[in-house]
Amino acid sequence: MSPIALNCFIQIAIGFAIAGAVASAYQAFVNRPPSFALLQQGPTPEGFAAVPLLVFTAPFVIMRNTLRSGAPEPHRFQFVMIATVLAGFWSLMSGTFIVLTLQALGILAGA
Template identity: 65%
Template sequence: MSPEALNSLFSLCIGFALAGALTSGFQAIVHRPAGFGLLQEGVAPSTFAAVPFLVFAAPFIIMRNTLRGVQVESRRFEFVMMATVLAGFWSLMSGTFFVMTLRAVGLLV
């Protein structure tokens, strides 16, 4: 496996892990699952604070909603595959940003 592919795989895994940790932490504190409905609470400071949270938590929320939709609504394979690719790409980008931030701070070599 090439170093670039290994770096991308690491970023993908970090992105999904970060999304899961953020969503689980939110649910532990607020006692309700995180979702994109956080953006529909009107003009308030909490809505603006939800944007950066959702940027990093979105891959987990997308996959959770997709898997729940498969069980409840019997969604088609094409929709599930499209949502999985979207969540994977989003996770790769957020993981890459997180790894680059850790490198810039000096916590990761």
């Protein structure tokens, strides 16, 4: 495995881990899971606070919604694959942001 591929894999894992941790912390404080419905509150302080929350929890929310949809028929392969690719790409971007932020703060050694 090339170093670039390994780096991307680690960033995806960090993105999913951060998404799960932030979603679990939100659920522990508010007693309900985060969802994209938080954005429908309009221009209120809660609506604006939901944006950074959902930026980091989106991979978790996308996969949870995909796997827990109450459809009686099995999921179509294409739908699950698109949702997984979308959540993976979003996780890669948030993981990259976390890694670059830690490098800029001097907490993580840069390559």
